Amino acid sequence: MPSTTDPRTRQDLSRAGESASSADSAHGGARDRAVPDRAVPDRPASNGRPARAGAPRGEGHDDATVRLLDADGVRRPEAAYDRWVEDVDDAALLRLYEDLAVVRRIDTEATALQRQGQLALWPPLLGQEAAQIGSARALRDDDFVFSSYREHAVAHARGVAPVDLLRVWRGAVGSGWNPHEARMAPMQVIIGAQSLQAVGYGVGILADAEREGRTGDTEVAVTYFGDGATSQGDVSEAFTFASTWSAPVVFFCQNNQWAISEPVSLQSKVPLVERARGFGMPGVRVDGNDVLAVLAVTREALHRARTGGGPTLIEAVTYRRGPHTTADDPTRYRTSAEIEHWEARDPVARVAAHLRGRGVLDDDVEARVQESADAVAAELRAGISQVEDPSWEAIFADVYAEPHHELAAERDAYARYLDGFAATGEDAR
Amino acid sequence: MTAEQMTLARGLNAGLRRALTDDEKVVLLGEDIGALGGVFRVTDGLQREFGPRRVMDTPLAESGILGTAIGLAYRGYRPVVEIQFDGFVYVAFDQIVSQVAKMRARTGGAVSMPLTIRIPVAGGIGAAEHHSESPEAYFVHTAGLRVVSVSNPQDAATVLRQAIASDDPVVFFEPKRLYHVKGPVELEDLDAARPMGAAHVVRPGRDVTVATWGSHVSTAIDAAEAMADDGASVEVIDLRSLSPWDSDTVVASVRRTGRLVVVQEGPRQAGVGAEICATVTERCFEHLQAPPVRVTGHDVPYPPAKLEGHHVPDLDRVCFGIDQALGRVPLDVPTARPEEVAA
Numbered sequence: 001m002p003s004t005t006d007p008r009t010r011q012d013l014s015r016a017g018e019s020a021s022s023a024d025s026a027h028g029g030a031r032d033r034a035v036p037d038r039a040v041p042d043r044p045a046s047n048g049r050p051a052r053a054g055a056p057r058g059e060g061h062d063d064a065t066v067r068l069l070d071a072d073g074v075r076r077p078e079a080a081y082d083r084w085v086e087d088v089d090d091a092a093l094l095r096l097y098e099d100l101a102v103v104r105r106i107d108t109e110a111t112a113l114q115r116q117g118q119l120a121l122w123p124p125l126l127g128q129e130a131a132q133i134g135s136a137r138a139l140r141d142d143d144f145v146f147s148s149y150r151e152h153a154v155a156h157a158r159g160v161a162p163v164d165l166l167r168v169w170r171g172a173v174g175s176g177w178n179p180h181e182a183r184m185a186p187m188q189v190i191i192g193a194q195s196l197q198a199v200g201y202g203v204g205i206l207a208d209a210e211r212e213g214r215t216g217d218t219e220v221a222v223t224y225f226g227d228g229a230t231s232q233g234d235v236s237e238a239f240t241f242a243s244t245w246s247a248p249v250v251f252f253c254q255n256n257q258w259a260i261s262e263p264v265s266l267q268s269k270v271p272l273v274e275r276a277r278g279f280g281m282p283g284v285r286v287d288g289n290d291v292l293a294v295l296a297v298t299r300e301a302l303h304r305a306r307t308g309g310g311p312t313l314i315e316a317v318t319y320r321r322g323p324h325t326t327a328d329d330p331t332r333y334r335t336s337a338e339i340e341h342w343e344a345r346d347p348v349a350r351v352a353a354h355l356r357g358r359g360v361l362d363d364d365v366e367a368r369v370q371e372s373a374d375a376v377a378a379e380l381r382a383g384i385s386q387v388e389d390p391s392w393e394a395i396f397a398d399v400y401a402e403p404h405h406e407l408a409a410e411r412d413a414y415a416r417y418l419d420g421f422a423a424t425g426e427d428a429r
Numbered sequence: 430m431t432a433e434q435m436t437l438a439r440g441l442n443a444g445l446r447r448a449l450t451d452d453e454k455v456v457l458l459g460e461d462i463g464a465l466g467g468v469f470r471v472t473d474g475l476q477r478e479f480g481p482r483r484v485m486d487t488p489l490a491e492s493g494i495l496g497t498a499i500g501l502a503y504r505g506y507r508p509v510v511e512i513q514f515d516g517f518v519y520v521a522f523d524q525i526v527s528q529v530a531k532m533r534a535r536t537g538g539a540v541s542m543p544l545t546i547r548i549p550v551a552g553g554i555g556a557a558e559h560h561s562e563s564p565e566a567y568f569v570h571t572a573g574l575r576v577v578s579v580s581n582p583q584d585a586a587t588v589l590r591q592a593i594a595s596d597d598p599v600v601f602f603e604p605k606r607l608y609h610v611k612g613p614v615e616l617e618d619l620d621a622a623r624p625m626g627a628a629h630v631v632r633p634g635r636d637v638t639v640a641t642w643g644s645h646v647s648t649a650i651d652a653a654e655a656m657a658d659d660g661a662s663v664e665v666i667d668l669r670s671l672s673p674w675d676s677d678t679v680v681a682s683v684r685r686t687g688r689l690v691v692v693q694e695g696p697r698q699a700g701v702g703a704e705i706c707a708t709v710t711e712r713c714f715e716h717l718q719a720p721p722v723r724v725t726g727h728d729v730p731y732p733p734a735k736l737e738g739h740h741v742p743d744l745d746r747v748c749f750g751i752d753q754a755l756g757r758v759p760l761d762v763p764t765a766r767p768e769e770v771a772a
Contacts, residue, residue, distance in 0.1 A: 144503070174535035185503065186535055190527050196493055197528070200500020200508075207456065207482050208504070221500065234524075237493035244488060398538035399573050401596035406673040407572075 026271045027227070027255060027264040028065065028285075028317035064273075065317065066297050067287040071345045073353025075292075084296040090360040096137065096291050097355055098369050100129045100348045103153035105373035106162050107322075109380050110152075110169070114326045118384050119169045123150045124322030127289075130347030131254045131316040132224075133157060134294025138302055139222060144201050145184040146194035147224040150254075150320075154224060158184045162376055163383035172387050191225070192232030195251065198223035199238045202247035202311075220305040222250045228259025230275065231267045239279035239313070248305035250298065251313045254288060256320035261333035276313035288316030289347035319345070392418070432583075432613035440582035440614040441471045441547075441603065444589040445509065447616050449479050452507060455593060457484045458494050459511030459547075468513055469549060469608050491517050495524035495546070499532070502542050509545040509593055516559025518548055522567070529598045530573030545592045550578065550602040551644055551694045553741050555734040561605075562731060563695035568600045569672040569704070576672040577625060578602035580646035582612040584669060590616075591625040599625075604644035628675035630682065634664030637754050638682040640705055641692035642668040645742060649692055652747040661755055671701050679705065680712045687718035688754040692742050697725040697763075720760060724750035 066081055088096075107125050114122040125132065128150065136157035139145070147154055152165050155177070164176040168187065175186035188194035201221040209218045229235050230253060242249045255272055257264050264272070276283025282304070286297045294316055301312035319342040323330050355361035396411040435443065448455045457472060463486040466473030476484035487494050491512060498508035512518045518525070525546065532542045552561030568576045575597050579585045585603070592599035623629060631646060632653050639649045646667045653663035664682050668674055683689050689709050691702035706721035724742045732740050752758045 146500070173537060174531075175537060175539070178539045179503070179536055180539060185540075190523055193496065193523060193528055196496020196524065197500040197503065199493075200497030200502075201504050202500070203485075203497060204501045204504025204506050207501075207506070210482055211453070233490075233520075234492055234496060237488070237490040238496070240488045240490065241493050241497055398534045398536075400575075401533060401538075401541045401543075404673060406676070 027257065027268070028271075028287075065285045065287055066293045067290050068293040068296060069290045069350055069354050071289075071350060073350050073355075073357055075354060078293075078296075081293065081296040081300070084299045085292055088292065088295065090355070090358055093292065093351065094355060094360055094365075096133060096295070097348070097351045097361070098372070099133045099137065099153070099157065100291065100351065101369050102373045102376055103129050103133060103156050104348055105370075105377045106156065106165065106380060107152060109377040110166055111322070111326060113166070113381065113384055114169070119166060119326075120171045121325050121327060122166075122169050123325045124320075125150050125152050127319045127321035127342060127347070128254055128256055129153055130291035130351070131252075131288035131294055131318045134291040135222070135224075135252050135298040135314070135316070138295050138298035140219070140302075141183065142219045143183065143222055143302070144198075144219065145222050145224070146198040146201070147184065147187055148191070148194065148226060148229070149187040149189055150226070151187065151224050155182065155184060155187075158182045160184070161383075162380040163387065166380065166384050167387055170384065170387055172390060192229035192234040192238075195223045195225055195229070195235045195238035196241065198251075199242045199245070199247050199249055199311075202242065202249040202305075203245055205248050206245070216307050218248050218306050220248045220250055220302050222252060222302075224252045224254065226259060227253065227255040227257065227264040227267055227272060228262065229253070230272050236279075239275065239281065239311075242311035243280045246308065246310035248308075249311040250301045250305055251311060252298070253313065253315050254318055255315050256288075256318050258320050258324070258330075258334070260324040260328060261330075271315065273313060273315035279313075281311045281313060283313040283315065285315045285317060288318030289345050289350060291347060291351055318347070432615040434611055435582055435614050436609050436611050437579070437582045437585045437603070438469055438471050438608040440585035440612075441589055442473055442475070443614060443616060444586035444593075445472065445475060446478070447586075448509070448590050448593045449475065449483060452593075454505060455483070455507045455509060456501060457509050457511070458487050458498055458501075459485075460487055460489055460494075460513050462486060462511050467511060469603075469605070471547070471603070471608075472511065491521035492524050495521040495529065495544075498544050499524065499528055499542065502544055503540065507543045507545075507593060509547065512546065512548045514556075514560045515548055515550045515562035515564055518546075518564060525568070525574070525598075525600075526571050530571045532573075533597075534573060541596045542598045543593075543596045544598045545589070545595075546598065546600045547589075548600065548602055549605045549608075551604050551606065551741075552731060552737050553606045553644065553694075555737070556605070558731070558733075561737065563693070563726065565600075565602060565671055566695055566700050569674075569701050574598050574600055574672060575625070575670070576600045576602070577670045578604065578643040579669070580604070580607065580631075580643055580667050582610070582614045583617075586614050587617050587619070587622045588625055588669065591619055591622070594619060595625065602643060606644040607647075610647075623669075626670040626673055626675060628669055628678040629667045630664060630678065631667045632663070632665040634686065635662040636686055637661065637688040637690060637751055638664045638666060638679065638686045639690045639692060639747070639751065640666045640668055640679050640682075642671060643694075645692045645694060645747075648742065648744055648747055651744050652751060655744065655748055656751055661751065663751060668705075674701075674705065676705075676708050676712070679709060683709050683713045684716045687716050689713075689717070689721040690724060690747070690750045690754050691721065692724045692747055692750070694726050694741055696728045697723060698728050700725060719754050719756055720762075722750045722754045722760070 110122045132153035136154040160177045167176040198221040273283040273285040284297045462472040463476040501508045649665045693702040702723045
């Protein structure tokens with residue numbers, strides 16, 4: 001790889017920088033505000049205009065981006081997707097709003113708990129609530145999720161208790177929940193690795209259905225990953241395997257614009273959703289900050305998977321408003337103007353505005369929702385400090401399913417070592 | 430059931446067929462394992478017999494094979510994956526080391542990974558680059574995996590069935606040099622068979638212990654024959670399992686013989702042989718009459734086929750190692766001179 005001091009590289013990078021603007025509009029990015037909403041046609045990435053430095057521009061949504069609620073909460077008809085949310089009445093939408101409020105509150109509390117030393121680390125989901133809740137609430141209980149590490153709202157929707165969301169981040173356990181009970185694998189740190197595992201699970205669903213003579217209404221494996229993960233070989237392999245095997249899989253990509261400090265334009269020259277075509281599967285791009293639209297496109301993809309139609313790639317265009325993790329400093333790589341741009345497209349405020357417009361949400365209801373969210377946070381705070389450090393034996397406990405005498409001997413030798421401290425009256429650990 | 434003469438490849442095939450018959454959750458995944466029956470014909474006829482849903486040809490992506498096998502295990506299946514050649518397993522390394530091996534510990538025992546990862550291994554067949562690797566040490570070093578290597582058709586059938594039946598992930602090495610070697614095979618009662626983790630003293634002896642596995646078991650037996658003519662009684666141990674490895678059997682032997690030679694085809698540095706020598710030194714220190722000797726491949730990339738005879742331990746090199754352990758020739762441990770180290 002050429003070094004950045006290589007003049008050719010600088011030249012290449014500068015050219016890449018120019019087209020990055022088009023890539024930004026291609027990715028629903030924040031740097032294209034001069035381009036009016038919906039004004040970017042089916043955006044060939046090479047046709048974008050140069051970005052004006054420091055001047056965030058329009059979201060760059062093209063006509064192909066599914067959106068049912070505008071940023072100001074106005075419901076707009078979308079013939080192809082309205083039918084997927086016909087049953088979502090005001091009450092159902094209010095429940096989704098409550099979900100969003102609660103997971104945002106959990107996230108805020110977790111960040112605070114990390115700052116106060118109760119957690120080792122926390123990857124905030126701030127800004128991605130609608131993408132996660134809208135998709136996770138579309139799932140059936142018997143579907144199975146393979147996620148990345150930021151899908152706290154998905155785990156919440158799968159019934160994982162808030163304190164169990166945090167135990168991993170406290171450093172107490174490897175998984176906060178039993179995957180079979182939650183029907184969700186432990187969060188995945190290796191970028192993209194979970195996508196293949198979802199495909200395998202989907203193949204298992206197919207095999208079960210065939211053996212049992214079931215057709216037409218199978219479970220689905222759903223995998224969550226980010227824009228950065230689309231550069232991983234595993235994700236491309238997962239697309240290939242799922243597509244050629246017609247596995248009942250939904251690939252849910254949250255394009256939150258940033259992979260730590262790397263913009264999505266570094267991962268792809270074209271909109272991520274376009275990758276679907278090359279792999280021979282349908283792709284749909286959705287406004288990831290529109291909980292209703294996310295619900296609609298996910299339901300459609302799930303239906304396709306359940307009925308033998310194979311996998312779908314969903315690109316949910318959203319934004320990671322917080323740091324990558326509490327150890328990150330995003331001020332080093334992005335502007336406050338960009339943050340403000342996305343704050344104006346807040347997924348919680350959007351549905352709140354809609355519900356207020358419908359007369360379903362008023363100050364009293366909002367206060368009640370906030371109160372219940374606060375109660376969840378209080379319970380979380382109380383619960384996390386009660387999570388005890390595991391005993392040292394835990395590190396040896398579940399390495400193997402079957403007896404392993406050599407490891408048992410290692411454990412016993414370590415126990416004798418620790419016993420030595422007890423004999424001398426010193427504190428072992 | 431009576432034993433039947435068959436090649437090691439057919440022994441594997443028989444073991445797979447039995448496993449597929451016994452447990453409907455056993456599925457096979459790999460490249461070219463269907464109509465072709467695998468490049469070594471190990472899965473010959475199995476797709477025809479059990480169907481494409483149980484014997485699956487996969488797209489050409491080893492990480493994909495392992496990753497999907499993990500998902501199948503989540504779904505309750507017992508996947509047996511074939512990596513076409515040893516050198517192709519590295520692109521699946523993350524899914525094996527970070528995913529398969531750690532899944533049970535990560536989930537506090539809630540999710541087991543009963544995978545069997547079959548890998549044709551080692552050289553000596555004049556193959557192209559990346560087709561003659563001995564990568565066992567990487568996997569032995571990885572907690573959560575079990576690693577075995579077979580040396581004869583009977584073990585091929587039995588140990589493979591044991592690996593598939595195990596609730597732990599097993600990396601199963603098949604020495605390519607032995608695929609066409611014949612021997613008796615009986616589809617044994619697994620409960621009565623020698624445990625997967627147990628070593629086997631294939632030839633008893635008094636003067637020196639040779640511990641090895643896979644294709645070098647037969648080399649060691651040949652060396653023992655040759656040394657017998659030379660007045661030395663050589664005990665040969667087929668380790669069979671490399672992780673965990675049966676140190677009790679080796680230690681008991683070395684306590685009798687006082688001398689150890691380990692033969693491995695993989696590079697010398699931090700190889701499985703180094704672990705064996707270290708443990709034997711720890712546990713047999715006062716019984717050793719000579720330093721343990723390692724006969725290994727060199728610390729080089731696997732050489733082109735015309736040169737592999739200089740890399741793969743052969744009869745002469747094993748005999749030379751035994752002679753060193755017996756003190757018949759000076760111990761020649763590769764040692765850089767101080768002035769070279771300083772340079």
